[in-house]
Amino acid sequence: MSTTEPARTPGAVPLLELRGVTKRFPGVVANDGIDLKVMPGQIVTLLGENGAGKSTLMKIVYGLYRPDAGSVLLDGYDAGIASPSDAIAKGIGMIHQHFMLVPTLTVAENVALGMGGRRGLADMRPVRRRLAEVSERYGLSVDPDALVWQLSVGERQRAEILKALYRDARLLVLDEPTAVLTPPEVDDLFVTLRQMRADGVGMIFISHKLGEVLEISDEITVLRDGRVSGHTRPSETSREALAEMMVGRPVSLTREIPEVSPGSPVLTVEGLTVPGDRGTVAVDDLSLTVRAGEIVGIAGVSGNGQRELADAVFGLRGATSGAVVVDGRPLLGLGPRQVRDHGVAYIPEERMKDGAIGEFTVAENLMLVDHARPPFSRRGFLDFGAIDAHSRELVASYRVKTPGIHTETRHLSGGNIQKVVIAREFSADAEVLLVAQPTRGVDIGAAEYIHARLLEQRSAGAAILLISEDLDEVMALSDRIVVVLEGRVMGEVARGEATAQEIGLMMAGETRDAA
C-alpha cells in the first residue's frame, strides 16, 4: 500500500498517519485506500477537484464518519476516533468547509461551546481571557463579544481557527479555508498558519488555488476520484503539473481572450442607490455601462454592495433612486420574471439558494425558468418528453457530470451544479448576462470550462456584468474593471491597464492617482 511514501526524517513518528483508508457511500467510493502522513509542524496539502473525496477523508479523521477499511494512527498508535468529541480530546481540530458556528451566539460563546464550564456555568470571563492570549499569539483578532452573524467572512474564519486553537489542537484540518477569503485575508491566514507550524502544529490544508498551495505547503498529496493520484513538494512541481494531477489531463491555466469589438451599450446603470439589509446604503449612486460583446468586471472586497447591485438589477431588491436600462427600456420596478423577459439572465452567487433547487432533478432545474411555456408546458401540463430531450442536450453540451437527468441536483458536486445553472441561463440567449461568483468553490477543470463558455457568450455579443471576489478571475476575463468600495465606484481600468497590486489598493480605498 505504502509505495508512494516520500522519505522522511528517520525515527520521527508521524502525528497522523492514514493507512489504506476506504469509505464508500451508496454508489460512490469516496475514498479508496488512501495513505497520508502528517508530521508535527508540517503543512500537508490535500489537493483535488470537487468530489475527489477530500472532505470525506477529513471527516474520517475528525470522527464524523467511520472508515469502511484502513486505519487512522495518531502518534503511531491506532486511534480509532469514534466521534468529534473523541477527536477533540485527542487534539484534532477541524475548520469545516462550511462554517460550523452558531450565528446567534457570540464568538466567545462559540469558542466555549461543548467545553463544559465550572459547575455548569457558562462564565465567559476566563474564556475571553484565554481567547485574548490565543488571538494575540496567532494574530487572529476578533471581538469575543461580537455575535457571529455580525462578523465578516474573514472574521468568522478567524473565529473558527480560534475555536480549534483554544482546544489545544495539535493537528488542524482546514477544509478549503481560503475559498471565501480575499487576497489580503489569505495572507493573514498564512501568517497564522506559519506561526502554528513553528509551534509544532501539524496541518492538513485543502485548497483548489494552486498559487496558495505552492506558497504554503510542505508536502502535497493530490486526490482524484477517491484515490491518491500524486504526491509531491512545492519545490518539485508547478501549477501546470499540479493541475494535471488533479484533473487527469493537461489543463490550461491562462485564458485566451478572443478579439471582439464591442457594440453599443446594452446595459446602463445610472446613479443607482440601493438600501442594504440593515438599513444602510449598500449601493451608492453607482453608474456603469456594459456594451454588447464586452465583459465588465466588478472588483471589490466581499460585502461592498456587489450582491445588492446584482439583486437590484435583476429586480430582487428595490432601489431608492437611479435607473437600470437594458436596450433603452427601464428595468427598475420590474420583478425577476419581467427582467428576464427583457433579455437578462442571472447566475446568482449562491447557486444552491438562488440558482437551483437542490431537491429538484437536474431536468427540472434546467427547465425551471421556462417551465410554464411551450415547449415545456402546454395548456398548463408539463411535456416531459420535451423537458427530457432539452435536458439531455444541455447536460451533454455543458458536460454536466451527473448519473442522469433525473438525479436530484443536490447530489451533484458544486462545479456540476454551477454547470446546470449556467447551462440554463446561457441557453436563454439573453442579451445581458449578470454573472456573480461563477466559479466560487468550483474546481479548476470546471472553472476553465465555465470561463470558456463565458467568453463564448461574449463573442456571441452578450453584454456581461461579472461580479466576482476572485480578483484573478476578474482580471483574466474583463475588458474593463470597475472597482467598488462601500457601494461606490472607486475607479475603472481597462484590461491590462493596472496590476493586481494597484487594483487591490483601489479595493482597499486608495484612489488610483494616489496609488
Next chain:
Amino acid sequence: MDDLFSTSIIVATLAAGIRFAAPFLLAALGETLGQRSGVLNLGVEGVMLIGAFTAYYATLQTGQIGTGIAAALAAGLVMGGLYAFITLVMQAEQGISGIGIYLFGLGFTDLLFQKLVGTPLPIQGLPSAPIPFLSDIPILGEVFFNHTVLVYVAFLLVPVVWFVINKTTFGLNIRAVGETPEAADTLGISVNRTRLVTILISNALAALAGAAIALEAGIFQQNITAGQGFIAVALVYFGAWKAVGVMSGALLFGVVSAVVLQLKTVGIVTGAASSLLAMAPALLTIVVLVTVSRRARAPSALSQPFSRAA
C-alpha cells in the same frame, strides 16, 4: 356599575389574573426550553390534560395533594419519553406528532375519567399559601403574595429558565442545538441528548400546568384545559423565545381571562355576548401573533430532526 371599579374588585381581578397566568406560564416556559433546542411540541395541551387528570386522580385516591403533583410530574416525564422516542429516535415530523399527542391526551384522559371515576367527585383544591408579612401589605399583598404554591413556582421558574438558557453551559448547548445542530455536533455536543433533556423538562412542566388547573378547580372534567396549552405554545412566539417575554404574555392572558370572567360574573355581559367575550383570549392570540411577534426570529433548527449522515 360602580362595583366593577371598586378597589376590592380590581384587586380580586388582578389576583385572579396572576393565578390564571400560572398554568400558561408553566407550560410556556417548558415549551420555550424545548423550542430553543429546536423541538416544537404542539402536544402541550394533551400533556396538560394528562397532568390534570393524573394530579386529580392521585389526589382523589390518596387524599394527598403532594402525591397528586408528584404523579402529574411523573406522567409528564413519561409523555416526554414518548415524545422523545417519536421525534428523536423515529425522527417523525414534529408538528403532526404534537397534534397526535394532543388527541391522545384528550381522548385518553376522558376514557380514564369515565372508567375510573365516572361521576365527578370534587377533591380538596390546592390551598393558598400566603407569604408571611408580604401578604399583609395592603393591595399588593393580596394581588401578589396570597397564592398557591404552584403559582409561586411558576413565577420563580422565570428567572430560573432565564438563567439556565443564558448563564449555563447547558443553556449554551440548548441554544447551539436549536440554531445550528451540525455545529454543535462537530464540537462533541450530543444534539439528541440535549433535546431529550429539554423534552423531558418541558413535558414535566406541561403536566404541572395541567395539575395546577385541576388542583385549582378541585375537579377534573373532559377537556378541562380548554385550549390553554395551545395558547401556551403561542405565548412562546409572543415572548420571542425569552422567559421574561413569555411571562408578560402569560400575565396578559391571565388578566384578560380574569376580566372576562369578572364581566360575566357581574352580569354585564350575558348570553351570546358572553360567549363572544370568552373568545377574547383566542382573538388576542391571533392579534398578538400577527403584530408583536413578527419581528422575532425563531430558532433556525426549530422542528428540524437531526441526524449525522453516515
